[in-house]
Structures are given as C-alpha cells and as structure tokens.
Amino acid sequence: MTIEIRKVTVLGTGVLGSQIAFQTAFSGFDVTAYDISDDALAAAGDRITKLAATYRDEVPAAADGKADKSAAGIALTTDLAAAVADADLVIEAIPEVLAIKQETYQRLGEFAPERTIFATNSSTLLPSDIKDFTGRPDKFLALHFANLVWKYNTAEVMGTSDTDPEVYQAVVDFAAAIGMVPIELHKEKAGYVLNSLLVPLLNAAMALSAGGYAEPEAVDKTWRIGTGAPVGPFQILDIIGLTTPYNILANSGEDGQQLAAWLKANYIDKGKLGIASGEGFYRYSA
Known part of the structure; x- marks a missing residue:
C-alpha cells in the first residue's frame, strides 16, 4: 500500500x-x-x-x-x-x-x-x-x-x-x-529526544531565578560562556513563548507547579509572553 x-x-x-x-x-x-x-x-x-x-x-x-x-x-x-x-x-x-x-x-x-x-x-x-x-x-x-x-x-x-x-x-x-x-524514535519517550534534553535545562534555569539565586541574564551568560552555545535557556524560553512551558509546568508535580506560579505572576500576567509579544525575560524591538 x-x-x-x-x-x-x-x-x-x-x-x-x-x-x-x-x-x-x-x-x-x-x-x-x-x-x-x-x-x-x-x-x-x-x-x-x-x-x-x-x-x-x-x-x-x-x-x-x-x-x-x-x-x-x-x-x-x-x-x-x-x-x-x-x-x-x-x-x-x-x-x-x-x-x-x-x-x-x-x-x-x-x-x-x-x-x-x-x-x-x-x-x-x-x-x-x-x-x-x-x-x-x-x-x-x-x-x-x-x-x-x-x-x-x-x-x-x-x-x-x-x-x-x-x-x-x-x-x-x-x-x-x-x-x-x-x-x-524506536519507542515512546515523553519529551522525545530534544525535549528530554531541553526541558530539564529550562526548568533548572527557571528554578535558579525563581529561587533568587541569579537573574535570567546571568544564567544565560553562564550557559553561553561555559558551553559555547549561541543562546541561553531564558533566550530559548522567549523563542518558544512562555505559554507552552507554563502549561507543561502547571500540569506537572509540586515543584513544577511552583515554577508555573512564578512564571505566571512575574511574566505571563504582565503580558510578557516572549518574542511574539515583544517582551519575555528580555525586551525586543518591533
């Protein structure tokens, strides 16, 4: 067929x-x-x-x-x-x-x-x-x-x-x-290959900033310098748009829900949704 x-x-x-x-x-x-x-x-x-x-x-x-x-x-x-x-x-x-x-x-x-x-x-x-x-x-x-x-x-x-x-x-x-x-992929895996690698990185970055350890800019700078990557995790989040990671976190365990609440209160409720809205963790020109 x-x-x-x-x-x-x-x-x-x-x-x-x-x-x-x-x-x-x-x-x-x-x-x-x-x-x-x-x-x-x-x-x-x-x-x-x-x-x-x-x-x-x-x-x-x-x-x-x-x-x-x-x-x-x-x-x-x-x-x-x-x-x-x-x-x-x-x-x-x-x-x-x-x-x-x-x-x-x-x-x-x-x-x-x-x-x-x-x-x-x-x-x-x-x-x-x-x-x-x-x-x-x-x-x-x-x-x-x-x-x-x-x-x-x-x-x-x-x-x-x-x-x-x-x-x-x-x-x-x-x-x-x-x-x-x-x-x-040969069998099912939540997150496939890409997000099995990416989501833990993004969540770890958000936990650092939500916990008051470092600002998003500092986290991104560390990742870029330390790995040679062209962008950091918060820059990636702005590209993705913050609604998708929020939905994932809000429907996960207690730690994820706490991060979701932080993301919602500090960014989503303020209209900071990422590049598409002109501002997320960073501000973007039209």
Whole structure:
C-alpha cells in the first residue's frame, strides 16, 4: 500500500503551528490551518505575513516571490469539519493540555476521512495517552518540530504500539519532503529526544531565578560562556513563548507547579509572553 500525502491540515495557529503550516506550504503541499476563533486566525495571518518576510531574508530558496505565494496559499478557517474534510494528514499543534487534546481528537475523528493520518506535535505528552480518543490508533503518531523550523529543522517521529509501520514511514517521508531531518524514535519517550534534553535545562534555569539565586541574564551568560552555545535557556524560553512551558509546568508535580506560579505572576500576567509579544525575560524591538 502506498500512502500519499498531499493535503495537510494544521490544527492550531500559534507560534509553532503557523511555522509548520508555512513550511509545509513552502514545500509545495496544499495547506489548511484551523483555529478556534476569528481573532486567532487574524493573529495567524499576521504571523504568516511575518514568516514570509523572514523566509525572504533567511531562506535562499524563498526568492522570486515563493515566500509570498506560499503565505497566500494557506487557507485559514474556524470550521473544523471543513478543515479536515479532504485531509491526508492532520498535524495537531494545540495547547499542551491533555484534556484539550483528547477532546479535540474525539471531534476530529468524527469529521476526518478514514484514510487521514493524525499526528500530534505535543512537546511532552505520550501519544499513548491520546490514541484511544482518535478512533484510529493505527493511523496516529507524534510528529514533533523544533521552534524556528526553517533553521532548526528536526522532525521527531514517534509512534505507539498500535501505529501502522507504513503510516510511520509515510510520516518520516513527509518530514523529509518538507525539508526536515527526520529523527526516528524506536519507542515512546515523553519529551522525545530534544525535549528530554531541553526541558530539564529550562526548568533548572527557571528554578535558579525563581529561587533568587541569579537573574535570567546571568544564567544565560553562564550557559553561553561555559558551553559555547549561541543562546541561553531564558533566550530559548522567549523563542518558544512562555505559554507552552507554563502549561507543561502547571500540569506537572509540586515543584513544577511552583515554577508555573512564578512564571505566571512575574511574566505571563504582565503580558510578557516572549518574542511574539515583544517582551519575555528580555525586551525586543518591533
């Protein structure tokens, strides 16, 4: 059986969802992006416009109007049934809250054709915690992207014990077709490879500042000088956006919840959400 993926729907048009949609359209696929409200889609339109400008500046292949054409070709909708009616692949990039994902997949399973493959971009949740809500566990797996997909172009592919090997391979091939480097995991691991390494670093950095040991700037400076890394953990958090780490921490153990409360009170409640809002741990010019 040959599985062909041409029509792709991305659920969720936040920072990473918009990037996934744009990169997929830029690679020649038919893309629809779904979100829950007109306001969310208006914000997505702004993100996609900015991504077109970024690609023109940073991606050599974006010459001759390709970036603008890719942006214009992404269909935006708040109608979930219409968004997935003819999809070969649905990539879910909604908030990192298990109950929200489970409820979304129950609805998605009712609307999508039987052939449609479902892939979660969840950062830390196991696909096994979601698969029974999809109605098609054999066609469900995880496909995880790193933020700034045109630059940090990994795509981690992780199935469950129920995932059809041909579906798994089709998603690996799709990842390569949109310019990603597929990273194949042999069994489930919360956090995959990237976040199994990254999340403990980010949490340790936040614990240092929340505990009053060092300011974010000092933590980042130490990491950059000591390891030669181009950016520090708080700079990474600003790139990711603070909402995703907050959701992860708020749904973890007591230590994580304490960090979540610190993050919320000192940053999120003040509108400091990261680069996308103009300020997080650092301030950014327009």
